[in-house]
Amino acid sequence: KNQVEQSPQSLIILEGKNCTLQCNYTVSPFSNLRWYKQDTGRGPVSLTIMTFSENTKSNGRYTATLDADTKQSSLHITASQLSDSASYICVVTNNNAGNMLTFGGGTRLMVKP
């Protein structure tokens, strides 16, 4: 069964600190892995997308890593800001399933001043 598991479920950090979110998946055959940021009540916005051959990708203060062998990914946020408070969702695409996305449950991040 295609699954995406994220940890932790929620996280509280102080403004300016770094944090790392984890994602493990069992989706096969793997096509790509994406990290999305979703503010409450709004649609997800793409942060990074990585294919099988990519190990790391950055988007400003966001850096995603991918280990296709262990089927793990992480999203590292540097120098957090209050606006980083949101849910971060790991999404994996199955190579045989069109554009059907498999979503993780998300990590709810709260950045406090």
Add this chain to the structure above:
Amino acid sequence: KAGVTQTPRYLIKTRGQQVTLSCSPISGHRSVSWYQQTPGQGLQFLFEYFSETQRNKGNFPGRFSGRQFSNSRSEMNVSTLELGDSALYLCASSSQGAPATEAFFGQGTRLTVV
């Protein structure tokens, strides 16, 4: 370039009624996917349309249906609404065949069933 537009943004319906939600993808995008998001289940795939054909379907009852028009706009219909259908419904558009390298989400339609 305009983003993905979903209408309406908010909707309140009564149990047993039916509802139609609309999604206009980014110009030139031919793939539209629909997702249901609830606090308990997270984001779940409903179905995907590509060039007016349903290409994939998730594990939802037949009360959930959709269609895509020649201009790539898509509608989703839910009949005989149940309280558990209350959710944020999101659509995403992609530019090409599968699997696409990117999916752009709309802001969603918040459906409340009372």
